[in-house]
Amino acid sequence: MVKLLIVDDSVFMRTVIRDMVTKDPSIEVVGTASNGVDALEKILSLEPDLVTLDIEMPKMTGIQLLEELQKQRPRHRPKILMLSSLTSKDAEMTAQAIHLGADDFMLKPKDIPHVREIGDELVSKIKHLVTLKSAPVTHTLSSKQGPAERVVLIGSSAGGPPMLDTLLAEIPADLPAGVIVTQHMPTGFTAALAERFNRIASMPVKETENGDTVETGKILLSKAGVHTIVSGDIGTNNTRIGRIIHSNTPPLHAVRPAVDKTFESAAHVYGKNIVSVILSGMGNDAGAGAHTIKEAGGTSLLCDEKDCLVYGMARSAIQKNAVDKVLPLNKLAREIERLIRQMEEDTHV
Amino acid sequence: MSEFEAYRGLFVAESRENHENMVNNLLSLEKGTDQNAIDEIFRSIHTLKGASASMGFADMERLCHAMEDIFQLIRSGSASMSQELGNLLLACSDLLEQMIDDVEGGGDTSSLNPDEQVSTLKQWFTDLGGGNTAQDQKSAAAHVPAAPAAETPAAPAAEESTDLPAYDIHITVASECLMKDVRAMIAIGNLEALGTIVSINPSKEAIDEGKFDGGLDLRIASEAGEEALKTAALGTEIAGVDIKPVVKQVKKAAPDGEKKPAGGAPAAADKNREIKNLRVDITQLDHIMNLVEDLVINRGRLKQIAEQHHIKEMDEAIAMVDRSVSDLQNLMMNIRMIPLNHIFNRLPRVVRDVAQYDSKEVEFIMEGGETELDRSVMDGLNDPLLHLIRNAVNHGIESPETRETAGKARKGLVRLNAHRDRDNVIIELIDDGAGINIEKVKRKGVEKGLVTQETADTMTTDQAVELLFQPGFSTADKITDISGRGVGLDVVRRSIEALKGTIRVETTPGKGSRFELLLPPTMAIVDVMIVRINGRRLAIPISSIVEVANFKRDATHQIGKGEAILLRDEVLQIFWLNDMIGVSKICDILIVVQYQKRKCCVPVDIVEGKQEVVVKPLSRFIGNTRGVSGVTILGDGDVVPVLDVNTMV
Numbered sequence: 001m002v003k004l005l006i007v008d009d010s011v012f013m014r015t016v017i018r019d020m021v022t023k024d025p026s027i028e029v030v031g032t033a034s035n036g037v038d039a040l041e042k043i044l045s046l047e048p049d050l051v052t053l054d055i056e057m058p059k060m061t062g063i064q065l066l067e068e069l070q071k072q073r074p075r076h077r078p079k080i081l082m083l084s085s086l087t088s089k090d091a092e093m094t095a096q097a098i099h100l101g102a103d104d105f106m107l108k109p110k111d112i113p114h115v116r117e118i119g120d121e122l123v124s125k126i127k128h129l130v131t132l133k134s135a136p137v138t139h140t141l142s143s144k145q146g147p148a149e150r151v152v153l154i155g156s157s158a159g160g161p162p163m164l165d166t167l168l169a170e171i172p173a174d175l176p177a178g179v180i181v182t183q184h185m186p187t188g189f190t191a192a193l194a195e196r197f198n199r200i201a202s203m204p205v206k207e208t209e210n211g212d213t214v215e216t217g218k219i220l221l222s223k224a225g226v227h228t229i230v231s232g233d234i235g236t237n238n239t240r241i242g243r244i245i246h247s248n249t250p251p252l253h254a255v256r257p258a259v260d261k262t263f264e265s266a267a268h269v270y271g272k273n274i275v276s277v278i279l280s281g282m283g284n285d286a287g288a289g290a291h292t293i294k295e296a297g298g299t300s301l302l303c304d305e306k307d308c309l310v311y312g313m314a315r316s317a318i319q320k321n322a323v324d325k326v327l328p329l330n331k332l333a334r335e336i337e338r339l340i341r342q343m344e345e346d347t348h349v
Numbered sequence: 350m351s352e353f354e355a356y357r358g359l360f361v362a363e364s365r366e367n368h369e370n371m372v373n374n375l376l377s378l379e380k381g382t383d384q385n386a387i388d389e390i391f392r393s394i395h396t397l398k399g400a401s402a403s404m405g406f407a408d409m410e411r412l413c414h415a416m417e418d419i420f421q422l423i424r425s426g427s428a429s430m431s432q433e434l435g436n437l438l439l440a441c442s443d444l445l446e447q448m449i450d451d452v453e454g455g456g457d458t459s460s461l462n463p464d465e466q467v468s469t470l471k472q473w474f475t476d477l478g479g480g481n482t483a484q485d486q487k488s489a490a491a492h493v494p495a496a497p498a499a500e501t502p503a504a505p506a507a508e509e510s511t512d513l514p515a516y517d518i519h520i521t522v523a524s525e526c527l528m529k530d531v532r533a534m535i536a537i538g539n540l541e542a543l544g545t546i547v548s549i550n551p552s553k554e555a556i557d558e559g560k561f562d563g564g565l566d567l568r569i570a571s572e573a574g575e576e577a578l579k580t581a582a583l584g585t586e587i588a589g590v591d592i593k594p595v596v597k598q599v600k601k602a603a604p605d606g607e608k609k610p611a612g613g614a615p616a617a618a619d620k621n622r623e624i625k626n627l628r629v630d631i632t633q634l635d636h637i638m639n640l641v642e643d644l645v646i647n648r649g650r651l652k653q654i655a656e657q658h659h660i661k662e663m664d665e666a667i668a669m670v671d672r673s674v675s676d677l678q679n680l681m682m683n684i685r686m687i688p689l690n691h692i693f694n695r696l697p698r699v700v701r702d703v704a705q706y707d708s709k710e711v712e713f714i715m716e717g718g719e720t721e722l723d724r725s726v727m728d729g730l731n732d733p734l735l736h737l738i739r740n741a742v743n744h745g746i747e748s749p750e751t752r753e754t755a756g757k758a759r760k761g762l763v764r765l766n767a768h769r770d771r772d773n774v775i776i777e778l779i780d781d782g783a784g785i786n787i788e789k790v791k792r793k794g795v796e797k798g799l800v801t802q803e804t805a806d807t808m809t810t811d812q813a814v815e816l817l818f819q820p821g822f823s824t825a826d827k828i829t830d831i832s833g834r835g836v837g838l839d840v841v842r843r844s845i846e847a848l849k850g851t852i853r854v855e856t857t858p859g860k861g862s863r864f865e866l867l868l869p870p871t872m873a874i875v876d877v878m879i880v881r882i883n884g885r886r887l888a889i890p891i892s893s894i895v896e897v898a899n900f901k902r903d904a905t906h907q908i909g910k911g912e913a914i915l916l917r918d919e920v921l922q923i924f925w926l927n928d929m930i931g932v933s934k935i936c937d938i939l940i941v942v943q944y945q946k947r948k949c950c951v952p953v954d955i956v957e958g959k960q961e962v963v964v965k966p967l968s969r970f971i972g973n974t975r976g977v978s979g980v981t982i983l984g985d986g987d988v989v990p991v992l993d994v995n996t997m998v
Contacts (some may be wrong), residue, residue, distance in 0.1 A: 010396045012363045016356060016403055056395050085399050087414075089421055111405035112356070211580045229577070231539040233584040234531075245581050247543055248574035265542060
């Protein structure tokens with residue numbers, strides 16, 4: 001049973017959240033609080049397993065509460081799920097919250113009458129979060145540093161982040177490849193997501209910046225609001241260099257970053273030295289990109305439908321006949337490693 | 350869907366609260382910067398936006414979002430409020446209110462198009478220097494790809510691919526580079542991936558043939574943005590890239606546009622709008638209230654039966670029931686009590702609008718909004734109060750010029766004050782305007798045929814003021830939008846009296862007027878003293894009784910038409926209730942009653958005792974009888990009138 005504390009200054013929001021989670025019998029709402037002060041008290045007295053936390057609140061904001069928790073270090077520290085709204089301000093605050101130890105974040109429920117999945121997403125996120133270990137991983141830097149000669153490209157959308165938690169934690173730190181993750185997300189929120197993944201993944205994770213080099217042993221998370229384009233260059237010692245370009249071209253499939261943009265541009269640079277993975281997601285982004293990768297000689301993987309909240313993106317790849325293998329989530333990391341090591345051997349032969 | 354409907358009420362209730370909070374803080378901002386008010390507004394609009402988004406009211410969300418953007422700027426200190434901006438934001442909040450109304454009525458706000466307001470807000474936002482951050486944000490990748498297409502208006506010239514922004518780029522390959530042509534080709538290739546190369550010098554063919562000396566000029570049409578193009582052109586052994594937009598109006602891409610700092614920790618607000626309440630349908634409360642009233646009546650009957658039959662054993666049981674009923678009754682009273690702020694909160698806005706319409710300058714002060722009144726009283730109070738406030742600004746306060754000529758401050762003062770006086774609630778509305786022009790009132794009275802010229806000439810000020818409350822009287826020279834809508838003070842008085850309250854006016858020419866409303870905190874249950882005159886019973890509210898004294902018939906004095914008595918050096922007017930109850934020979938007890946500072950006395954035969962009773966209003970066909978506030982049914986079934994002291998004194 002997951003003991004949940006709901007913190008939000010809006011009684012409307014508290015009710016909506018409560019109704020969403022109480023549909024699941026394994027979640028019990030042990031209390032609600034309308035400001036940080038109240039929440040702090042209840043965290044100490046009720047010892048919830050997880051807290052959904054609002055940012056803007058009277059008396060004590062969500063951020064101040066997190067600072068207070070860091071200071072007080074309670075014996076039973078609950079997992080904290082930030083519920084943010086879609087503004088640049090909230091995005092910034094969310095990144096700060098993650099930095100202050102919040103475990104994850106999610107957008108506040110939007111358009112309840114039409115989007116059924118939101119409740120499911122919240123519930124699955126809560127259940128997933130409580131299973132995570134609290135201690136952040138320490139990154140062992142890959143022995144093979146420098147510009148990556150091979151890349152793992154991951155495309156993900158709705159329902160993807162929890163899968164990425166698993167996948168990025170399982171990909172070994174010494175994988176001889178760079179990793180680029182393109183996750184559909186509203187502008188501003190990818191900084192927080194990167195910071196969060198950085199605590200979970202075996203490799204260091206950062207949000208892309210215009211001009212970044214794709215490096216072995218490092219994970220880049222596409223910055224939201226721009227497309228991540230991989231552009232090629234050849235170093236002075238004839239090494240291949242992949243460079244990140246942030247492009248402002250209009251959203252593709254109504255999203256920016258679009259997985260297709262990253263997949264296709266990377267295919268031109270890395271050709272057969274690519275393993276692409278499509279995780280859960282709505283819409284039909286990623287299909288065309290996976291097709292280009294396969295054409296260029298790379299390998300395209302899909303996650304099993306049973307592990308995905310939504311299977312739209314994966315299906316778009318299946319329709320284009322751009323799939324090499326479909327694997328359950330917990331087998332993906334091993335297969336990626338196998339394929340990359342194979343590619344490494346092939347280059348050296 | 351039904352689950353969604355369940356949220357509607359909650360949404361409306363909370364949104365109204367936030368809307369009100371926002372409007373009031375907007376108004377207080379007009380008086381000067383107030384970080385606390387800004388924080389409050391921000392939080393309110395933020396919550397409004399979140400809730401409307403959750404409910405899927407896209408138009409409302411859009412409006413809130415645009416307003417929030419503006420307030421984000423103000424909150425962070427990079428923009429400040431102005432009268433014009435204030436007006437715009439208030440207009441937007443009016444539309445928000447309409448949207449909330451629409452939702453309450455079962456709509457989804459789609460009938461109210463906020464396009465005009467949103468685009469004005471966006472214009473302001475750009476002018477205030479919000480610039481690109483918002484644009485970026487608006488075109489943000491929608492979280493759910495299936496989101497409405499209207500979400501992405503920002504990408505400049507997205508559809509017209511023929512009219513892409515163009516850039517002139519000059520690339521310099523490092524002089525020490527051994528394969529300059531290869532480097533140039535890589536750069537060209539990377540640029541081609543981002544857009545269409547319009548012209549290039551030297552040409553690719555020329556470069557292929559080795560005709561390249563390290564400098565390359567090209568023009569590219571692309572939406573990728575300057576930064577992206579620059580990065581694509583830059584590479585190993587590229588010494589420099591110069592890039593210039595070609596067309597004048599090319600939007601600069603600034604992905605890392607200025608970000609605003611957090612704006613500090615919000616100051617701890619002293620408000621306690623924390624909602625820990627359960628919202629109950631008011632009709633249910635009314636129903637419970639009726640049951641409690643029945644219980645009170647039946648308790649009285651039980652008591653009487655026990656007394657009549659001298660059943661001692663029942664005393665204890667009745668005492669217990671008595672206590673429970675009293676507690677229950679008090680609790681019910683408290684539940685029904687709501688702070689006056691409920692209706693006060695809207696008034697600053699009214700004052701502001703009327704003042705602006707009339708080009709008057711008015712400072713509005715409200716005090717005592719926390720005073721509580723029964724909900725049923727509150728409901729009836731809203732309209733009369735609104736009318737009085739409009740009157741005060743519209744008729745009371747003079748134009749700034751007139752005021753200056755009269756040696757007053759340009760800004761008129763309207764003060765609304767509520768406080769408890771014993772069991773009653775008193776609401777005062779004071780203005781420092783011109784006061785009521787008595788001569789004008791008399792003239793109007795004669796014109797309208799309300800009084801004859803002779804009566805008018807001999808009228809006292811109070812009597813003349815009384816004319817204001819006559820049906821069909823209006824002193825406004827012209828009928829304005831604001832007041833004078835055909836309802837006069839007579840309607841105000843009638844509404845107040847229907848609430849068992851009274852209205853009183855004092856006015857000093859040149860100095861201003863003071864309207865005083867006296868209201869019972871609750872209409873239903875009162876403590877009364879039961880007295881008998883001429884064998885008939887009468888109930889007098891305990892709250893208005895100051896003394897019960899001995900009365901000697903020969904100690905009275907004749908003053909004019911009335912009779913008075915000297916009691917403890919005070920001259921008190923005697924009210925004989927002969928008309929009402931009939932002449933009594935005994936009458937040796939004097940009940941001194943008081944309304945505010947004024948006292949008078951009523952002679953009675955016997956004082957029976959004190960009792961809590963339910964006051965039932967007189968039925969409609971009897972009408973509003975002055976002097977009697979209602980009737981009550983005692984335990985033995987006797988119907989007893991309750992004296993209305995307020996209208997007597």
